[in-house]
Amino acid sequence: MARGETIFEKSNDTLHRVAVRAVRDVAPDAMIIEFDRTAGFHAGQTVALTIPDSGIDPRWYSIASAPTEPVIRVLFDIVHDGALTPRLARLHPGDYLLASLPRGSFTDDPTRRSAWIANGTGVAPFISMVCAGISAPKTLIHGSRTVERLFGRKLFEAVPLLEYVACVTRERDDRFFAGRLTEYVEQWDPPLDARYLLCGSAGMIVTVRDILIAKGVGFTDIVAETYF
Numbered sequence: 001m002a003r004g005e006t007i008f009e010k011s012n013d014t015l016h017r018v019a020v021r022a023v024r025d026v027a028p029d030a031m032i033i034e035f036d037r038t039a040g041f042h043a044g045q046t047v048a049l050t051i052p053d054s055g056i057d058p059r060w061y062s063i064a065s066a067p068t069e070p071v072i073r074v075l076f077d078i079v080h081d082g083a084l085t086p087r088l089a090r091l092h093p094g095d096y097l098l099a100s101l102p103r104g105s106f107t108d109d110p111t112r113r114s115a116w117i118a119n120g121t122g123v124a125p126f127i128s129m130v131c132a133g134i135s136a137p138k139t140l141i142h143g144s145r146t147v148e149r150l151f152g153r154k155l156f157e158a159v160p161l162l163e164y165v166a167c168v169t170r171e172r173d174d175r176f177f178a179g180r181l182t183e184y185v186e187q188w189d190p191p192l193d194a195r196y197l198l199c200g201s202a203g204m205i206v207t208v209r210d211i212l213i214a215k216g217v218g219f220t221d222i223v224a225e226t227y228f
């Protein structure tokens with residue numbers, strides 16, 4: 001085993017020591033951490049992270065950057081009683097992380113019509129997909145408590161092939177749907193030729209899946225990435 005590597009025993013993944021390049025706030029209790037990319041990945045994939053010598057089991061994070069960039073960016077909520085995220089939030093450029101190779105099959109065909117549905121930081125893989133480039137119409141429905149937690153909003157609003165629908169529960173803003181994303185999906189007419197990618201909390205995913213199936217979407221056209 002090369003120096004600086006350790007074994008992620010639960011999945012037999014090797015963890016690589018990578019340098020942190022940036023850590024910044026994006027909203028109250030939400031941050032982005034950026035670190036050196038050591039391998040290629042497909043938009044939509046995840047990476048497991050932990051802090052060297054912390055004894056904390058690695059946690060999985062969706063990659064929120066383009067596959068062509070020299071760094072990987074991850075968007076995370078600070079879970080105040082959590083083991084890892086409060087410590088991630090205190091890292092600085094030049095510190096080190098342990099990172100797995102990118103993994104996962106939550107990927108999209110950029111040339112095919114899709115609908116992307118996410119709550120909170122579950123929008124991260126769709127940031128990566130947009131950065132990687134799309135050539136077919138996509139719809140993104142993103143649910144958030146507040147406008148400042150509409151992560152990636154300006155990026156999404158600038159993409160002509162992307163229909164961007166933001167659902168905000170705790171603020172009123174005429175530009176956005178006032179209410180939960182599940183309420184939006186209830187009154188939505190989903191395209192039946194699309195593939196559906198759902199990402200975020202288990203509760204949202206189960207509710208949206210049931211609504212889509214009741215509206216005639218085939219269950220084989222729905223894929224999900226659950227943040228548990």
Ligand SMILES: Cc1cc2nc3c(=O)[nH]c(=O)nc-3n(C[C@H](O)[C@H](O)[C@H](O)COP(=O)(O)OP(=O)(O)OC[C@H]3O[C@@H](n4cnc5c(N)ncnc54)[C@H](O)[C@@H]3O)c2cc1C
Pocket residue numbers: 046059060061062063074075076077078079081082083084085086121122124225226227228
């Ligand atoms: C495939 C996959 C991809 C993921 N991608 C992301 C991502 O891109 N961004 C991201 O922020 N998280 C993501 N997660 C969740 C992430 O892996 C961790 O679970 C999360 O960051 C909490 O880690 P922690 O060590 O701070 O808290 P833990 O010590 O693991 O948890 C402490 C307590 O907080 C609860 N908890 C965990 N997460 C949350 C939350 N978000 N809100 C409220 N309570 C919570 C736990 O149930 C537990 O009770 C992903 C999970 C999976 C499985």
